[in-house]
Amino acid sequence: MMNPTAEKACPWDPTAADREHLLAELRQCLPADSVLGDPEALAPYECDGLSVYRRLPLAVVLPETVAQVQTIMRLCARFKVPVVARGAGTGLSGGALPLADGVLLSLAKFTRILELNPLERWARVEPGVRNIVISETAAEYGLYYAPDPSSQIACTIGGNVAENSGGVHCLKYGLTVHNILALGIITAEGEYITIGGLAPHSPGYDLLALFTGSEGMLGVIVDVTVKLLPIPEYAQVLLAGFPSLGAAGNAVGRIIAKGIIPAGLEMMDQAATRAAEDFVHAGYPMDAAAILLCELDGVEAEVRAQADSVRGILESCGADHLQTAVDESERMRLWAGRKAAFPAVGRISPDYYCMDGTIPRRHLAEVLERISQLSEEYGLPVVNVFHAGDGNLHPLILFDANREGELTQAEALGGQILEVCVEMGGTITGEHGVGIEKLNQMCVQFPEAELCQFHAVKKAFDADGLLNPGKAVPTLHRCAEFGAMHVHRGKLPFPELERF
Amino acid sequence: MSNRDALSSLQAQVCKAFETQSPLAIVGSDSKSFLGTADEGTPLSTAGHRGVVSYEPEELVLTARAGTPLDELEALLTEKRQMLAFEPPRFAPGATLGGTIACGLSGPRAPYCGTARDFVLGTRILNGRGEYLRFGGEVMKNVAGYDISRLMTGACGTLGILLEISLKVLPMPERELTLVRDASASDAIELMNRWAGLPIALSATCHTDERLYLRLSGPEAAVGEASKRIGGDSMVEGENNFWLKLREHTLEFFNRPESLWRISLPSATPPLALTGAWLTEWGGAQRWLLSDEDGAHISEIVAKAGGHALSFRAGSKAPEASDPPPLSSPMLSIHRRLKQAFDPAGILNPGRLLLGS
Numbered sequence: 001m002m003n004p005t006a007e008k009a010c011p012w013d014p015t016a017a018d019r020e021h022l023l024a025e026l027r028q029c030l031p032a033d034s035v036l037g038d039p040e041a042l043a044p045y046e047c048d049g050l051s052v053y054r055r056l057p058l059a060v061v062l063p064e065t066v067a068q069v070q071t072i073m074r075l076c077a078r079f080k081v082p083v084v085a086r087g088a089g090t091g092l093s094g095g096a097l098p099l100a101d102g103v104l105l106s107l108a109k110f111t112r113i114l115e116l117n118p119l120e121r122w123a124r125v126e127p128g129v130r131n132i133v134i135s136e137t138a139a140e141y142g143l144y145y146a147p148d149p150s151s152q153i154a155c156t157i158g159g160n161v162a163e164n165s166g167g168v169h170c171l172k173y174g175l176t177v178h179n180i181l182a183l184g185i186i187t188a189e190g191e192y193i194t195i196g197g198l199a200p201h202s203p204g205y206d207l208l209a210l211f212t213g214s215e216g217m218l219g220v221i222v223d224v225t226v227k228l229l230p231i232p233e234y235a236q237v238l239l240a241g242f243p244s245l246g247a248a249g250n251a252v253g254r255i256i257a258k259g260i261i262p263a264g265l266e267m268m269d270q271a272a273t274r275a276a277e278d279f280v281h282a283g284y285p286m287d288a289a290a291i292l293l294c295e296l297d298g299v300e301a302e303v304r305a306q307a308d309s310v311r312g313i314l315e316s317c318g319a320d321h322l323q324t325a326v327d328e329s330e331r332m333r334l335w336a337g338r339k340a341a342f343p344a345v346g347r348i349s350p351d352y353y354c355m356d357g358t359i360p361r362r363h364l365a366e367v368l369e370r371i372s373q374l375s376e377e378y379g380l381p382v383v384n385v386f387h388a389g390d391g392n393l394h395p396l397i398l399f400d401a402n403r404e405g406e407l408t409q410a411e412a413l414g415g416q417i418l419e420v421c422v423e424m425g426g427t428i429t430g431e432h433g434v435g436i437e438k439l440n441q442m443c444v445q446f447p448e449a450e451l452c453q454f455h456a457v458k459k460a461f462d463a464d465g466l467l468n469p470g471k472a473v474p475t476l477h478r479c480a481e482f483g484a485m486h487v488h489r490g491k492l493p494f495p496e497l498e499r500f
Numbered sequence: 501m502s503n504r505d506a507l508s509s510l511q512a513q514v515c516k517a518f519e520t521q522s523p524l525a526i527v528g529s530d531s532k533s534f535l536g537t538a539d540e541g542t543p544l545s546t547a548g549h550r551g552v553v554s555y556e557p558e559e560l561v562l563t564a565r566a567g568t569p570l571d572e573l574e575a576l577l578t579e580k581r582q583m584l585a586f587e588p589p590r591f592a593p594g595a596t597l598g599g600t601i602a603c604g605l606s607g608p609r610a611p612y613c614g615t616a617r618d619f620v621l622g623t624r625i626l627n628g629r630g631e632y633l634r635f636g637g638e639v640m641k642n643v644a645g646y647d648i649s650r651l652m653t654g655a656c657g658t659l660g661i662l663l664e665i666s667l668k669v670l671p672m673p674e675r676e677l678t679l680v681r682d683a684s685a686s687d688a689i690e691l692m693n694r695w696a697g698l699p700i701a702l703s704a705t706c707h708t709d710e711r712l713y714l715r716l717s718g719p720e721a722a723v724g725e726a727s728k729r730i731g732g733d734s735m736v737e738g739e740n741n742f743w744l745k746l747r748e749h750t751l752e753f754f755n756r757p758e759s760l761w762r763i764s765l766p767s768a769t770p771p772l773a774l775t776g777a778w779l780t781e782w783g784g785a786q787r788w789l790l791s792d793e794d795g796a797h798i799s800e801i802v803a804k805a806g807g808h809a810l811s812f813r814a815g816s817k818a819p820e821a822s823d824p825p826p827l828s829s830p831m832l833s834i835h836r837r838l839k840q841a842f843d844p845a846g847i848l849n850p851g852r853l854l855l856g857s
């Protein structure tokens with residue numbers, strides 16, 4: 001297996017003896033079962049949720065204490081070995097893809113809720129705690145943790161911070177960055193720092209924001225303090241079917257212009273609606289060109305009043321199917337279809353590739369038109385699911401990896417879609433991160449000077465480039481190469497990586 | 501409203517300063533120069549770089565140049581019944597958007613809907629090399645590259661000169677209501693915290709002079725329901741003025757000769773044993789202390805309670821504001837390296853944030 005270009009920047013180029021030496025040292029300072037080195041034991045760590053990229057690391061370490069994480073980082077700093085942190089491995093951009101000569105640092109054993117303060121409404125948790133567990137634990141106090149990625153039963157809070165994850169409720173309640181108070185970080189040199197805090201206005205720069213979404217490039221998160229919010233008393237969901245995507249998009253803008261910020265505002269196109277309906281029988285209108293799900297929450301009287309206004313808007317925007325969930329079980333059923341949209345699409349295609357661009361909402365109809373043109377051009381169907389309220393698109397490209405060249409075509413189509421998002425004043429990633437996947441599109445979104453500034457920031461935290469090297473920010477060299485090959489559509493973005 | 505693009509002249513000035521290694525003191529309208537240490541260097545004013553670049557009410561996004569006065573922005577937003585939800589203080593007429601974001605100051609609504617940085621979506625800046633850079637954008641969700649825009653918020657211009665800022669804006673609430681009741685400081689702190697844990701439309705809290713003030717905001721029905729549950733007298737006369745005066749530090753409380761300290765604490769911290777006059781807001785997390793006590797003593801007591809104290813305005817007896825709270829040694833070196841990454845010659849507001857050299 002060859003190394004990706006960026007990895008070569010790293011001075012560590014171990015011989016077999018070096019590899020043995022590192023493993024021996026790791027075993028000396030960690031319990032025996034916390035260091036994995038056999039290919040068989042390493043296999044479960046070879047990829048994250050973007051499973052087309054796979055690679056075995058030199059070693060996997062599973063520390064249990066912060067002191068052990070510090071020891072590992074100091075050791076790796078001494079050997080100049082790159083380290084990739086990993087939570088649950090549900091990331092969709094290859095951020096937790098191991099490096100062949102690197103250590104994969106799993107935070108999976110850090111699963112304790114350390115403190116929960118119901119009066120001040122925060123919880124301090126270890127990084128490996130699963131997202132949903134925080135809300136489950138806080139529920140007895142009438143509180144919850146708001147960001148709710150669809151992967152919330154599996155993904156970890158550490159991974160959420162590293163990706164600045166969102167969920168269907170982030171339109172009203174914000175992303176991870178809006179819902180955390182403090183982090184404990186182990187630096188590349190193995191030092192412990194605390195950023196943010198329970199008191200507002202922490203002295204110095206806003207490193208909390210800088211760390212959120214930094215994809216494991218600046219430090220290892222070992223402690224997370226999250227904000228907890230009161231559970232809304234009442235929630236209602238409305239379902240509307242539209243004869244065109246444009247009409248549905250228009251309704252989204254009108255609701256918000258009316259001064260209503262729904263708790264969730266999601267859209268699915270016809271293909272996604274049909275796939276979801278076939279799968280979970282949510283009761284979606286199969287003939288609608290697009291459906292909208294709008295959730296309102298608050299006290300009952302408020303929700304009812306808002307639901308009336310929203311119904312009026314939906315109707316005036318041409319909705320020809322309108323339904324309000326009458327009870328909690330119907331509400332859950334309407335959501336079940338949306339939440340199962342990805343697996344539902346998984347049933348209608350051997351493989352799918354999930355994109356994550358964000359655009360200013362007013363360009364929705366145009367962007368969808370461009371996507372559908374591209375889809376035709378590449379001969380691959382695209383199914384659309386979006387967080388419509390905040391313009392975050394998840395086009396799902398359907399393909400069959402067993403067919404020669406289709407994966408490559410799917411990736412090329414995906415790249416084109418992201419470039420359309422940039423052209424429309426949007427971004428190549430709303431919540432899944434750049435990882436290894438969107439490095440080329442970073443070259444499209446950012447000019448050289450910005451990329452240099454990013455590298456300089458990374459260097460301020462990680463002078464030797466040991467934390468997740470080769471991810472998130474492309475080298476200028478890579479961008480130059482990408483620019484040169486960009487004219488030849490359909491080339492492999494990572495020719496050096498083995499594909500499955 | 502006048503629109504002016506002063507990018508090229510600002511960029512030329514920064515490039516020159518970089519070449520000659522001569523410090524710059526960045527000013528907007530100079531409304532907040534009382535904060536922090538005096539700036540050394542040639543003044544560089546962003547006030548001439550002004551005007552709204554785009555405003556899309558349906559997208560909840562506004563982009564404006566740094567020198568745009570806040571008053572102008574708010575007038576525009578009000579036409580569409582929208583607002584800067586973090587309620588930025590002005591502290592003097594003419595306060596600009598750039599200065600507001602650079603100082604990262606937020607008003608009474610912040611603990612309930614977010615501080616300045618929570619609303620920043622994107623920025624265009626000049627770094628200390630005079631490079632014109634764009635980070636973030638005009639969309640709500642964006643994780644491409646590090647979040648430099650939020651890093652700029654509150655960095656007091658030490659990492660870059662803010663030229664253009666994109667902000668998320670919010671609809672104005674349909675209705676606002678302020679409730680008042682008598683309460684001791686410790687009861688008030690307890691109540692503020694308890695209420696914030698209930699699903700009610702709380703949007704500001706303040707305790708001073710044995711009175712607890714509480715603002716509810718939202719749809720009519722939500723405000724009505726919340727006020728039923730919480731109780732207290734509704735304050736009719738001068739209701740808006742109260743929160744406005746709190747935001748601007750023009751309430752009677754602030755009109756005293758002692759030094760003004762901003763005390764940041766975990767929200768439920770009981771009243772601290774420091775002599776002086778107290779005003780508690782932000783659900784207990786931000787407190788204002790007017791006191792002639794020794795700065796080191798104040799800082800020590802606050803630190804013991806898990807918070808930090810910032811000398812906000814020097815009183816008549818202490819003409820100089822004292823230093824901001826210190827950073828731990830690994831944090832200090834990260835700060836210095838970050839500063840270096842953006843401003844290698846150390847020319848941007850070198851006196852601010854006290855990072856040393």
Ligand SMILES: Cc1cc2nc3c(=O)[nH]c(=O)nc-3n(C[C@H](O)[C@H](O)[C@H](O)COP(=O)(O)OP(=O)(O)OC[C@H]3O[C@@H](n4cnc5c(N)ncnc54)[C@H](O)[C@@H]3O)c2cc1C
Nearest residue numbers: 087088089090091095149150156158159162165166216221
């Ligand atoms: C079915 C499905 C649905 C999804 N839905 C959503 C969604 O709705 N919204 C959304 O935002 N995302 C979604 N995702 C993406 C993914 O779940 C999130 O990105 C999640 O936050 C990743 O968490 P993780 O613990 O799995 O992290 P991993 O995949 O293990 O790691 C992700 C990145 O974070 C870094 N990292 C992990 N832990 C740490 C740490 N402790 N310190 C430093 N760096 C660390 C890794 O190096 C890597 O770069 C979905 C994924 C799947 C598979």
